[in-house]
Amino acid sequence: MASQTEENYLKSLFNLANEKDEVNISELASQMQVSMPTVNSMVKTLQKNGWLIYEKYKPVTLTPAGKKDAALVIRKHRLTEMFLVNKMGFGWEEVHEIAEQVEHIHAPKFFERMDEMMGFPTIDPHGSPIPDKLGRIQEINYLSLTECKAGQLVKLAGLTNSSTEFLEFLNGRNLSLGTELRILSKEAYDHSIVVSYSNHTSETLSEKVCEKLLVKVM
Amino acid sequence: MASQTEENYLKSLFNLANEKDEVNISELASQMQVSMPTVNSMVKTLQKNGWLIYEKYKPVTLTPAGKKDAALVIRKHRLTEMFLVNKMGFGWEEVHEIAEQVEHIHAPKFFERMDEMMGFPTIDPHGSPIPDKLGRIQEINYLSLTECKAGQLVKLAGLTNSSTEFLEFLNGRNLSLGTELRILSKEAYDHSIVVSYSNHTSETLSEKVCEKLLVKVM
DNA sequence: CTACATTGTTAGATCAGTCTAACAAAATTG
DNA sequence: CAATTTTGTTAGACTGATCTAACAATGTAG
Incomplete structure (x- = not known):
């Protein structure tokens, strides 16, 4: 059974995996907030336990068992x-x-x-x-709000980032999952977007915010 | 902040403390399922952190801070x-x-x-x-069922042991907290007690069981 | 293609929590 | 009270998870 530490590594590995399912040691170290040597020794342990494939100087890859156990922690x-x-x-x-x-x-x-x-x-x-x-x-596969066109009606369905600060920003704007947004205009210069929703008739959202909002077109 | 291990030691210390608030190293070792040297080194750590008083070859005693933190874990x-x-x-x-x-x-x-x-x-x-x-x-301070007299009507209010096996035994007899028991008789030889309750007209409870049942006299 | 930057590895140390073996103190019991 | 048993301590080792310092491989940019 995975230790808490191992579960945390599995989760990070799962989340960092790219299209080829690969994760670099340095990425993992920065995600886990530990040094590279620590990651180096931990991936050896994880490999020993059948959770990933490791070869010197190569990015690591979760095995099917590793992916499953990672997903179960995420569950x-x-x-x-x-x-x-x-x-x-x-x-x-x-x-x-x-x-x-x-x-x-x-x-x-x-x-x-x-x-x-x-x-x-x-x-x-x-x-x-x-x-x-x-x-x-x-x-x-939702769209990022940045990919939507002016005039569209969309519904907020997900976030690409769930930091406390961002969530509190959204609370302050009365934005929550399910909120329907009408895209009033898009500013070409800074890629900010003006939307209306609920009882907000006009709210400008910066690109930084828009790229983190995942929406479903209505 | 106490580690999980420390929290477990605090809990055990709290539960094992006698009238003088003392706990022996051997008791603690057996409760925690670790060796005495392990306990010896852990009590030194706990002392360093202000949770208990330790003197060589003496039983240990939780400090007020130790008692409080133990109680908060129990909470x-x-x-x-x-x-x-x-x-x-x-x-x-x-x-x-x-x-x-x-x-x-x-x-x-x-x-x-x-x-x-x-x-x-x-x-x-x-x-x-x-x-x-x-x-x-x-x-x-509830009474143990063993302390009650024939003829008394009592209500099951607590247990001195909450092992799964004992709880399953009680489930099998339809006994739960709040059940009112009429003490029909007490057997002098083996200290078993015959009771009636709910739709059970006569149920014999062994001394082993009775001593673990805490009751309130009605 | 060489030089430099980035990324990854090894070696060796540390800390928490555990162990066994050996020994010492305290308690019990004839 | 002396002998024995029980209880507690010390020394030294181990494992998991971490670190820093030093070095090696890989990747990149002139």
Whole structure:
């Protein structure tokens, strides 16, 4: 069974993997906030346990078992976040920190019960998909708000970043998942976008914000 | 902040402390399932951190800070057990294992929220008191069923042991907290007790069982 | 293609938490 | 109270996860 540390490495590896499923040691080190030698020794351990493929001076790749176990940790994290929001009344900006700890609990029925109580949700409070019990993750491809055209009506469906600061910024603008946005105009110079939604008749969103907003065209 | 290991030692120390607040190294070793040298080195660490008083060849004693922090871990454990039973539908025999893990989560608002959702319960699903936010624990003195007399009507209010096996035994007999028992007779030879309750007209409970049942005389 | 920058590895140390073996103090018991 | 048992301590080793310093391989840019 994976230690908490190992679970954290699996999660990072899963999230950092590129199209070729590869992750560099340096990326992983910076993501995990540890030194490269630490990562070097840890990938050897993870390899020994069948979670990844490692060859000297090459990027590492999760094995199918590694991907599955990583997805199951992510499942625990996202189920927890959803439970905290839907069943315990927390705000979407408060749950990450708690879920970071709860995700390491080894008690299948605890998470099964959460899942059941919530009616088997498929996304977490930030719009990210919740992997199933077998670690399968449904790919959703939303558009970034930056890719949309003026005049379009879109619905906010996900985020590419869920930092507390960003979530609090969105709270301050009354923006939440499900909010329908009308794109009033796009500024060519700085790529900012003017939108209207709910009782906001005109709100300007910077490119920095728009690129983090994932939407579904209505 | 206490590590998980330290939290576990604090909990054991709190539970093992006798009238003089003392705990022997050997007791602690057996409770924690580690060797005596391990305990020896750990108590030195705990002392360094202000949680206990240690002198060579003497039993150890928790400091006020140690007692408080121990009680706060026990609070997290018992709130979790109660939440699992009352809000998530688990049986009282299922919750200990999960709570053993959840108790190490460092997220005050998570436990505050549980507490609030349950209406600030004072006992856990096994009848043990839940310490308050300041680590104060209200002493309840129930009688052991063995101390009761034939003819008395008593209500099951607590347990001195909450092992899964014992809880499953009680489930099999339809015995739960709040059950009112009429003591029909006491057998002098083996100290077994015959009781009636609910729709059980006559059930014989061995001394082993009776001594673990805490009751309130009606 | 060589030089420099970046990335990755090795060696060796540290810390927390654990162990066993050997020994010492304290408690018990004839 | 002396002998034996129980309890506790010390020394030294190990594992997991981390570090820094030194070095080696790879990638990049003139």
